[in-house]
Amino acid sequence: MKVRACHKAEIKYTALFLFLALAVLIFVLHNIETLEVWYKVNSSSSLPKPTTNRHRRHEFCTFEPLSPEDAQEERLLLESTAWPETPLLPSPLSLEETSDPAHSTFIITLGKEGRQWQIGDQLEVTIKICDFQGRPKKTGGDVLLARLHNVGLGAGVAGKVVDHLNGIYTAVFSLLWEGSAQVEVTLVHPSEAVTVLQRLSVEQPDRIYFNSVFRSGHRSQTTACNVCLRPTQQPQCNYTDVRTGEPWFCYKPQNMSCNARITHSMGQFKQNLKAEEEKLFDSRVNMKVHIRASGPADITVLPKMEGQPNVESSLVKSGPAGYYYQGVWHALDGSTVHEFNTVTITQCLKGKVVYMFGDSTVRQFFEYLNTELPDLKEFDLHNERKAGPFISLDYKNNIFVKYRFHGPPIRIVPVPTSELRYIANELDGITGGSNTVVIFCIWAHFGTFPMEIYIRRLQNIRRAVVRLQDRAPDTLIIIRTGNPKELTPIVALTNSDWHSYQADKVLRAMFKGLNVNFVNAWEMTLAHHLPHDLHPKPPIIKNMINVIMSYMCPQKGG
Known part of the structure; x- marks a missing residue:
């Protein structure tokens, strides 16, 4: 009797074991893609x-x-x-x-x-x-x-x-x-x-929150706006971009329409x-x-x-992006950086259309060219000096340069809502071609938000870059990365180097494998002896311009 009981128990536990094994197999097959992703992420380091x-x-x-x-x-x-x-x-x-x-x-x-x-x-x-x-x-x-x-x-x-x-x-x-x-x-x-x-x-x-002014006739109200807006009893206006899906919300002013919004600006911290x-x-x-x-x-x-x-040559894949020697940046990514002066910059830009999109750290490039090139004249659009958009023209050499700030979140002086443009939408409006250069930079205004917000913004921009290069493969795309900066308590809590470093990694991964070029502002600022600054000092900007011009005109310099 005991033998039969043991035999029955063995059959019982064997069946249970087979059932569990089958359940595990089904789970693995059902989740194999997730498990492969987990393995790739977690097997890259022994730490x-x-x-x-x-x-x-x-x-x-x-x-x-x-x-x-x-x-x-x-x-x-x-x-x-x-x-x-x-x-x-x-x-x-x-x-x-x-x-x-x-x-x-x-x-x-x-x-x-x-x-x-x-x-x-x-x-x-x-x-x-x-x-x-x-x-x-x-x-x-x-x-x-x-x-x-x-x-x-x-x-x-x-x-x-x-x-x-x-x-x-x-x-x-x-x-x-x-x-x-x-x-x-x-x-x-x-x-x-x-x-x-x-x-x-x-x-x-x-x-950090933002404000918008709503106006109807002689009446006006100001309400807070943001990517992430806390729910209250006050209704919200949804300004999510139709084409990109980029979210933006404002509290609805009393007795006024959401269509009455006329300005955007930074609020307070x-x-x-x-x-x-x-x-x-x-x-x-x-x-x-x-x-x-x-x-x-x-x-x-x-x-x-x-x-x-x-x-x-041995450091192209595993080493730093470059280094300074005698104050000049030498790239180690396989490219050659030439030194450019006023004459050779003009020769390089001749016949080109240059679009710059992003924050104030890419606006520095626009300002540098306007200062250094005597024939490049800014057209007065009567815009705020810290906002734009800006346009400069050199009729003699057929050069067109335009700067526009990126869409919200953007910490900026009051600007008309009509000037709020997302980079992806702007890229979709560019014809492109061998004489077209696009330079963009987007990082400094995302330091208070979850990284998902930044990732999704870059996914939209990448799709627009792919569409642009599909219709005009000769279009040159240059991306400026973020950089370390001077930190005060408020800056650290809203735009820390820790967050900027994380964003830098996301940016590089997002555009890996595409036909784009990078200005490695992170290392170019870190390696230089000058103090860190949100807006790097002129010697660093000059070296960044050398990198940009070397992408545009790889055989020139002077």
């Missing part, structure tokens, strides 16, 4: 993977449904920009337990034979982060920038920082010039500040931080502060060894 679940819920931002392809791309991009999980902040927060640049150090890793460095070598630096009591941190997530430079030689290159998720980081530099090279490591934000920034993007995406959290954004203590070396901070680089392969 522990950051988690992102804590910050993926956005309380009152609503998003239009995406196509399956766009939704999958969004998921992958969010995973690729996932920041190492930063600690949940205790209440009240103790500053003593947060990352302190004054107690943190870096040391140059000696490596082989004592050690001598030659051009073409890689320099490694170990960074150890400690708290205000000098205790080593046990988690990662700090925002660090690193560069190698020689001010006397006008030389500099950005370093790549690797987070080991245990309070230790490695900065890697390519050695590209002969002579002295000094390491500089900067703590941009402690990991605890990133926790605050992540929370703000979820809870307060409207911490609403800060809602706990008192102890404000301590995490102090430029004198823990925000964009240099970390000291525990030994020598500089090395001497010797000439490369005879027979050594060309250094620059």
Whole structure:
């Protein structure tokens, strides 16, 4: 009897096992695409993977449904920009337990034979982060920038920082010039500040809000507007763009139509931080502060060894985008950057139509050309100097240059709503061709919003770029990236370098594989000895113009 009972039990558990195995197989087959995506994202590094679940819920931002392809791309991009999980902040927060640049150090890793460095070598630096009591941190997530430079030689290159998720980081530099090279490591934000920034993007995406004036006859009212608008008893006007689906909402004024809206402008900044959290954004203590070396901070680089392969060609795929030497930017992405002057810029632009779209950081290019080219004259459209749009003409050389700011969100002086144009829609209105150049930049006005908003804006722009290149393959497309900037508490809370770095990664991934060209403003600003600035200083802009002109006229220069 016992044998039969055991036999029946075996049959029972065997059937149960087969059922479970079949259920797992069905699940795997049904979700194989998702599992393949997970594997691709999570198998790229042997380091522990950051988690992102804590910050993926956005309380009152609503998003239009995406196509399956766009939704999958969004998921992958969010995973690729996932920041190492930063600690949940205790209440009240103790500053003593947060990352302190004054107690943190870096040391140059000696490596082989004592050690001598030659051009073409890689320099490694170990960074150890400690708290205000000098205790080593046990988690990662700090925002660090690193560069190698020689001010006397006008030389500099950005370093790549690797987070080991245990309070230790490695900065890697390519050695590209002969002579002295000094390491500089900067703590941009402690990991605890990133926790605050992540929370703000979820809870307060409207911490910068915008205004619109509504007018009907002699009556006018002003109401708040935004991408993400909090629901209240007041009705809302929906200004979602019909062609692109870009969302925009305003509170409806009383007894007035939504069609009465006439202007757009930036409102104010609403800060809602706990008192102890404000301590995490102090430029004198823990925000964009240099970390000291525990030994020598500089090395001497010797000439490369005879027979050594060309250094620059070996760095095209794995190294930095470029470096400065004698104040001149040298690209390492396979392109050649020529130096241009007033005469050769004019020769390069002759017969060309140049469209510039975006924020004030691309407007700098328009202003540079107007200042440097004597025959390029701006046509007075009686627009605000910080807004535009602007048009400049050189009749003698048949040059047309136009700048237009991108659509909302845009922090700007009051402008007519008729001037609010999305880049994608503007691109659809361009004929294109071999004499047409499109330069755009979009990043600085998205720092308060969830990354999904930025991703969807870029997806719309990319579709328009593809349509333009389909009908006019010879059209030159140039994209300017974001750049590090000077940080004050308000700037850090609305447009931090941490968010800009994430946006930079998304931008590059979004246009990867397309026939577009980049002005790597991130590295061109980081590698230069001048202080970081939202609007980089003239020597950096001049080098960016050299990059742009080299894309337009690869065989010229002067």
